[in-house]
Amino acid sequence: MILAQSLLVGFFGAAAVAFGVWVFRTSSMMRSALALLFSQTALGAMFLAMQTEFLGVLQIMMMATEMSIMAIFMVMFMMDPGGLGEMDMSHQKRLAIAAALVATTLSIAVVILVDWGKPTAVPPGAAQQVRELGTELLGRSMMLFETAGVTILTAMIAATAIAVDGRPYGKQKPAAAAMNQQHKPPLDEEAQS
Amino acid sequence: MTVFLALVSMLLYIYVIAVIEASLRTGRVNAALPLFAALALLGRESIVPRKCDRIFFETAPILLLLSALLAAAVLPLAPGLMITDLATGALFINAALAYVLVALLMAGWGPDGAYALIGGWRFLGQLLAYSMLIVMPITAVAMRASSLLTTDIVTSQAELWNIVYQPLGFVLFFIAAMALAFLPPFDLPTAQGELAGGVEAEYSGVRLAVFRFGRLALITALAAATTVLYLGGWYGPWLPAWAWSTLKLLGVASAMLVAGHYLPRIREAQLLAWAWKFGIPLALLNIFLVGVLVLVLS
Amino acid sequence: MTAVLIVALVTGALLFGIGLYGALSQTNLVMIMMGVELILAGALVNLVAFWRFLHPHVYAGQMFVLIIMTVMALEMAVGFGIAVARFRSRGSVEMEEARDLNG
Numbered sequence: 001m002i003l004a005q006s007l008l009v010g011f012f013g014a015a016a017v018a019f020g021v022w023v024f025r026t027s028s029m030m031r032s033a034l035a036l037l038f039s040q041t042a043l044g045a046m047f048l049a050m051q052t053e054f055l056g057v058l059q060i061m062m063m064a065t066e067m068s069i070m071a072i073f074m075v076m077f078m079m080d081p082g083g084l085g086e087m088d089m090s091h092q093k094r095l096a097i098a099a100a101l102v103a104t105t106l107s108i109a110v111v112i113l114v115d116w117g118k119p120t121a122v123p124p125g126a127a128q129q130v131r132e133l134g135t136e137l138l139g140r141s142m143m144l145f146e147t148a149g150v151t152i153l154t155a156m157i158a159a160t161a162i163a164v165d166g167r168p169y170g171k172q173k174p175a176a177a178a179m180n181q182q183h184k185p186p187l188d189e190e191a192q193s
Numbered sequence: 194m195t196v197f198l199a200l201v202s203m204l205l206y207i208y209v210i211a212v213i214e215a216s217l218r219t220g221r222v223n224a225a226l227p228l229f230a231a232l233a234l235l236g237r238e239s240i241v242p243r244k245c246d247r248i249f250f251e252t253a254p255i256l257l258l259l260s261a262l263l264a265a266a267v268l269p270l271a272p273g274l275m276i277t278d279l280a281t282g283a284l285f286i287n288a289a290l291a292y293v294l295v296a297l298l299m300a301g302w303g304p305d306g307a308y309a310l311i312g313g314w315r316f317l318g319q320l321l322a323y324s325m326l327i328v329m330p331i332t333a334v335a336m337r338a339s340s341l342l343t344t345d346i347v348t349s350q351a352e353l354w355n356i357v358y359q360p361l362g363f364v365l366f367f368i369a370a371m372a373l374a375f376l377p378p379f380d381l382p383t384a385q386g387e388l389a390g391g392v393e394a395e396y397s398g399v400r401l402a403v404f405r406f407g408r409l410a411l412i413t414a415l416a417a418a419t420t421v422l423y424l425g426g427w428y429g430p431w432l433p434a435w436a437w438s439t440l441k442l443l444g445v446a447s448a449m450l451v452a453g454h455y456l457p458r459i460r461e462a463q464l465l466a467w468a469w470k471f472g473i474p475l476a477l478l479n480i481f482l483v484g485v486l487v488l489v490l491s
Numbered sequence: 492m493t494a495v496l497i498v499a500l501v502t503g504a505l506l507f508g509i510g511l512y513g514a515l516s517q518t519n520l521v522m523i524m525m526g527v528e529l530i531l532a533g534a535l536v537n538l539v540a541f542w543r544f545l546h547p548h549v550y551a552g553q554m555f556v557l558i559i560m561t562v563m564a565l566e567m568a569v570g571f572g573i574a575v576a577r578f579r580s581r582g583s584v585e586m587e588e589a590r591d592l593n594g
Binding site: 028030031034037053054057058060061064065067068069071072084125126127129130 | 244246248249279280281284285287288291292294295298299302314317321324340341342
């Protein structure tokens with residue numbers, strides 16, 4: 001039983017990491033966004049394998065919509081969403097790799113060196129988890145839960161306020177107009193100056 | 194054994210629903226038509242478009258089928274007749290159905306065709322709005338049952354079906370289910386005659402057969418979900434439990450198909466405006482009303 | 492059981508590392524946000540593993556996971572709002588070009 005559980009957790013963990021690596025290795029933006037989605041889905045499956053049913057199902061559900069939205073924004077805002085041009089969209093690679101390696105090595109060292117005591121073998125049942133989590137949400141953590149709700153509302157208003165074009169209806173500038181303005185051929189600018 | 198029985202009954206339902214859809218389209222009842230159509234599709238060449246995204250193109254129909262089957266897996270047809278009884282069943286239905294969106298995005302992006310692409314992105318907007326109308330009525334149903342187990346949800350309706358207890362939720366869920374299965378008034382991603390088939394346009398042969406089968410499985414799963422969540426599942430006088438489930442399931446499915454047959458397609462902008470401006474406030478109102486009813490009646 | 496815990500925590504560490512690499516190395520705002528999502532996913536794994544194996548009766552642990560999920564959604568909403576505004580005014584969301592605050 002324990003062996004099966006560790007195999008499953010290991011399998012889904014490896015899948016999550018593999019998809020996570022794929023996110024930054026492909027140049028197609030759609031593949032990148034959906035690789036992130038499947039990385040998160042693998043995490044959800046891993047939660048299920050760790051007998052944390054509610055959180056696993058919630059993770060699987062939330063990420064599907066979230067990453068699909070991610071996909072459309074990727075396609076909208078990337079220079080080369082199809083990835084056929086093999087554009088390099090990265091900078092300071094050496095620093096990034098060094099930082100990532102140091103952070104990962106340190107955290108893995110911590111994970112291995114710390115004495116974790118005696119982990120619990122059997123968690124509460126799935127139905128009991130749902131019930132207890134509900135009691136927690138509307139009991140001791142109610143303030144926190146409400147704060148999360150208000151924060152979501154604030155973020156919604158803030159995001160909309162940032163994103164809408166303030167000009168009156170009919171005088172708005174289409175987003176593509178800015179792009180044309182910005183990316184004039186360099187020859188033009190030289191000729192004007 | 195029950196798993197096998199549940200799967201076989203799913204297949205039978207899918208076939209009957211295919212017969213209903215075909216007879217609405219042709220005007221004649223012909224029980225063998227879907228079989229012949231499927232055989233014809235399987236016999237045809239399955240073309241792979243040039244420069245397609247092969248991974249997405251191959252995965253999309255399978256993912257559509259898989260998500261429909263997973264959603265159906267937690268829905269009981271009779272006491273004990275289900276594939277798995279999850280403690281978070283009602284949430285799991287949403288989780289499985291969310292991947293319909295992913296499948297259609299893949300099918301839209303994969304084949305590198307303009308019509309498919311438009312269809313896929315259209316469905317993103319459509320489902321973002323209408324998945325809210327799936328989740329929120331299910332919340333109200335789970336509130337009444339005070340459990341996320343689908344069997345508990347059915348037994349909570351032993352005295353009064355949810356369609357009477359929360360009619361608003363039923364209407365919203367029914368409409369949202371039709372939008373989720375992209376049935377005719379909401380068939381924007383596949384719009385025949387406007388997008389030339391949309392996400393289906395580049396599929397042919399075996400892959401199209403799997404895609405169509407997945408969509409029929411999706412309709413079946415949604416009809417089963419409506420039955421379980423609102424129509425009292427297997428409850429009913431005289432007949433045995435499975436017969437009532439079957440009757441209700443097929444009734445819901447044919448209601449969806451017939452309604453779609455007689456309604457004109459809705460424009461994308463209106464579809465979204467209705468969902469966000471009326472649907473979601475009504476769904477919130479439904480949650481509030483059910484909360485009051487649960488408190489008053491208990 | 493300790494083996495499962497360590498596997499889960501190592502997964503979290505690896506996801507954190509990948510996310511950090513992505514957030515530092517990508518030039519596009521949306522790609523940077525994907526890196527941040529991976530970092531938060533690493534945090535999620537750790538929290539679930541800690542709840543499951545060390546404190547299965549303290550439900551504040553699960554609550555913490557819910558809050559992180561909320562943070563992921565909020566980060567996306569506000570990030571995309573900024574991306575839309577920037578794209579509208581400057582025509583791109585490349586962070587190499589975003590040096591307005593560079594004194």
